[in-house]
Amino acid sequence: MYLELRHFRALRAIQQAGGLARAAEILNTTQSALSHQVAGLEDQVGMELFVRRSKPMRLSAAGTRMLRVAERILPEIAALEEEFRALQSGKTGRLHIAIQCHACFDWLFPVLEMFRHAWPEVDVDIRAGLAFDSFPALLREEVDLVISSNPEPLPGITFNPLFDYAPTFVASSKNPLAAKAVIEAEDFRDQVLITYPVGRDKLDVFTELLTEARVEPRAQRAVELTAVILMLVGSDRGVAVLPDWVIRDVKSNADYVTRPLGPGVISKRLYAATREEDAARPFMAHFLRLGRSEPVKLQRD
């Protein structure tokens, strides 16, 4: 048995039109074509789908059953086609975001919230858990955008700059380092360093400071959640280096001190990596615009 959509479409049209001739018009074909088609279909399924005793032919019991299926599938396919059309015209699409930086949730959520309202048709999602090979995943279309601060020139991928931030030292106000105005690599030697549970090549403290200075902290502790990191820091169980936008919550809190890293000014740039062909798509461009401006506004508040 080899059913095709053509058969379902014919069935539905004949039912709707109440006859072959009129159905043929709906389907932009001839009465004869439909007659042959129905004959072929009935041959396939091995039974009569229509009752021909009376002249405008009507569905038989089996035909009615098949019509029910037609009326379930055909709209579904029409919806898919519609979706494809919208996809072409750029009104809809998918925005699955991979984040390499844990702390990015902080500004990403508000941005996504704004985006969601502007592009309700776009399927939005955040995918953690593939921080390691997120660029291959981008090329494989498993995700559509990667938030990263480590651009590597890759064919087919565009790195769209978002905004700059300063990795900032944060410690308990009881910590001896609170006395220093600027924190340098050597200062970490006696400290427990609390970081996100990712490779050192993804941690600003290391890439920007410790690795080059060949300084190893007394201990390193990996913690998933930003709030927990801050909690531990607050009770002087360790120190951390976090993007400045995360720090703003504790800046005015007397339990914490925040200090710039030094000696030179350390600043990093955050990028949104997309597939080359996607960067120009309307909703993607809009997201990038939001991602450039909104975090800065948030920062000011």
Added chain:
Amino acid sequence: MYLELRHFRALRAIQQAGGLARAAEILNTTQSALSHQVAGLEDQVGMELFVRRSKPMRLSAAGTRMLRVAERILPEIAALEEEFRALQSGKTGRLHIAIQCHACFDWLFPVLEMFRHAWPEVDVDIRAGLAFDSFPALLREEVDLVISSNPEPLPGITFNPLFDYAPTFVASSKNPLAAKAVIEAEDFRDQVLITYPVGRDKLDVFTELLTEARVEPRAQRAVELTAVILMLVGSDRGVAVLPDWVIRDVKSNADYVTRPLGPGVISKRLYAATREEDAARPFMAHFLRLGRSEPVKLQRD
């Protein structure tokens, strides 16, 4: 855009097999055919459904969307095909019953209950409300079986006899007619006759007695439900003629009297009308067998 099931099947196979070559085997075709097919499909929808950067090609975002539809639709169609196969082998089917006689509910329900267990795959239903033109409806396959006691020779329709019954007079024991052993046409002249709300040609009292004798009852009152008819009769608001199997509930009740109609013995036969080609189908034959034997057993209890 002109999607076909072929496209959905190909998409799913490629996804399942993880590549064109292996998918081609599943679908019993060649790798080239699939390649052309995918190309054609992508041309149709106007975008890439697969990512070709890596070698075993993978679904793109749009392709994933289409796959979701495929995985909803294809099983549905497989189920339909399976249903058709079962239909051919006679294990399943439809048994929508039209009843011309209101009182038939009484024995039909128990029979259907038995049938339902023997043929769980058969779609059973009772359709009231088309008592008038139920034979045309039978030919149009709107229903599959008509319970009737008025067989008319019709091309394409078989009348399968079920069982005989006697239209029986029932009245309140306070009614003067309770004194008579047999009720004749003339006796109805002074009575209010309670009947089902159908044409006189479908009412046994008229077809078997009054019409021929040209007797008109004092009044006629139409009531839907058998229970209500009996209630009215019980309070002597009228008399009725009902099939004997309905009467058995009140036979032992002192408020009622039941009497045969006369002068001759009046007996009618109930038929199950089916389409000629259906009468031999296994489940239909089974239903007819039940319809012949079960009501008689019920009657004995």
Added chain:
DNA sequence: GAAAATTATGAATTGGATTCACCTTCGCGC
């Protein structure tokens, strides 16, 4: 009962899908 409407049929045609043979590209191991 004739006209109109509806479906069926068969041969011819068309057009799209498949095949075949070959090419290109990619991944992987040495």
Added chain:
DNA sequence: GCGCGAAGGTGAATCCAATTCATAATTTTC
């Protein structure tokens, strides 16, 4: 980095199946 094997793409030829055209066989309607 070289080469081989696997995977996918291409183009022309072929084939098959769906459509068309013309016409017949119905049934319905007035």
